[in-house]
Amino acid sequence: MKTISIIIKSLKEQIRSYWVLLLSLSMGPFFIFIYFLIMETSKPQYTILVVNNDKGVSINNRQINHGNFLAAYLKNTKEGSIAIPFTVNIVTDKITGIERVKNKKADALVVIDGSFSQAIEKRKLNDSTAMPKVEFTGDLTNTNYLISAVWANELLNEYALYATHNKKVVEVKETALGTSATASGFDMIVPGILIVSLIMLMFTASIAFVSEIENKTMLRLKLSKLTAFEFLGGISIVQLMVGIVSVLLTLFTALSLGFHYTGSLAIMIFIAGLTSLSIIAFSLIIAAITKSANEVLVVGNFPMFLFMFFTGAAFPLKSEAWFTIAGYPINIQGLMTPTHAISALDKTLIMNMEVFSIVPEIISIITLTLFYFIIGGIIFKHRHLKLT
């Protein structure tokens, strides 16, 4: 009953302190939007130009031009099975094509030789001396050229084998983990931003705890029959609700901007809930060492930056493992729960891995949350709940 009263009171105060709430709730969607804009403007696009000089051949009074077929194959394949953003344009002559590659309007130029059809037809009749010729032109120092050329070459060989009724010598099978084949850069960054939206809880939660000290209402609560557990529990539940709303708002923003995820939404909410609790627990430490909302806003910045920029939340981060436990790497970033939360979200939302695979992350988050709560609780009790 008292916990419910604390929840209702805390909710009213939270809603009426709308600036802090708005700041906390809007940060996730705002970051999503910023990253979306960054990804959109820096999205890789590979453009291949094709010059078809093929004169074609006449077989049984039928005019055949394999150059045209190849160009069409490149275009159609691009629209069908290749995941990378690949555009094929036909240009009339080589000089125009080179000019456009030089001006960075395209990444590679494919020039189909005039005898291409003739050579293909000869190959069909097992004339191994005939060699269909295609010339690739581009800036060899440009990664975009290399990717374009590799893909164009692959497709070109596919067409040649098909046109000459030959079979592939080697069949390569590529297995993509989860949705990594289709996941965009934007998709990859979203799990981190979902956690950023929870990191912002650090302010609302710390202020919710510390406002009782700042208003001195803690004295009234100490005189009442409220227990420390009911007090901390009530505030934590409200902050958990704020956290879930925040992460759902962020997810909704991401989805509306084209985020694709696999896995279960329920697991995502479960991970978000656990992470929220851990942030709330950490907020208790901040509240314990501060006495006012202003102090929270100053002191809280330091852990917020650590949590945002050294856990992989704001951008991917790699670090050396100190050691491993059952194959799970432990490093300095592992002292911060967002590190594990992001790893868990990556596994479930992006790589579509089994729930079992995130058990180490769940254990780490729970352990650290308990650790934060114990440390925060001890300091908070000593500094603010002690009989003075």
Next chain:
Amino acid sequence: MKQTQMETMIKIEGLKKRFGDFTAVDGLCFEIFRNEIFGLLGPNGAGKTTTISIICGLLPPSEGKISFNDSHGKDHKSLIGYCPQENIFYPKLTCMEQLLFMGQMYGLPSKSVKTNAIDLLNLLGLEDKTNVRAANLSGGMKRRLNICLALIHNPEILILDEPEAGLDPQSRILVRDFIKTFGKEKTIILTTHNMDEADRLADRVAIIDHGKLLLSDTPQNLKRTVGEGDVLELILENSDENAQNQFAENIALRSMNIRINSESVLIKHPNIIEQLPAIKNLAETNGLTISEIKLRENTLEDVFIHLTGKSLRQ
């Protein structure tokens, strides 16, 4: 005060509180009766707030004990309502919201808390402010809300720390009337360094200084301790120390009590009116010019000065 039918509500025995080497409360012993208004009078730093904090359970005593007569079967927390000197409330909650919240914090059912809250808001003239956020109340209203919050759980003992401090005249009258009314049914402990406040409101007063109890009795009895008669207060235009000392010697020779303060001279005698012409003559003889003469009854301040040799305001 109905001393004959008094039933002890709080019994304080050998109460001591030490903070390191400093002893804030030094062996206090007194009783507070049911349905009386008990004033705890003393200068700043006398140990009033420490004593109150121990009674409220906010501080553990170093020595001694406090026992409560909880004939209503209430636990310690339900028994006491504390209204601190500083206004303490939730600025973003309305008057009704915070009264309901605090009532629920004492484990009371919502219905009875709401009834209590409405009664209290009416009693303290805040009925129009039921749905106004506390932050938007005037200073006097905040003080009254502070009292409402202390009473929402219907305690048997109400502790008021400097209840009239910083109040506007209208709020002061409201609070004073409330204390008098409430004191007929409940036990009230007032802590104050305002002698008039204690004199006007308290049935009994305990005067403490340096953590020690100096005297405890009704205001009338306490005032009798400094002798019968009224006090004449002379405000002097000049403050020549030699002249004042000479004047004091002459007054003392006429069997009158005299005390010289920086701004005034206090003279006490059972028939002070009859002595007034002689006093004026003596002042003129000693070269002192009287700018103002005040005649008043003994106050608790006189008692305090009599006991400690210094003013409460010092």
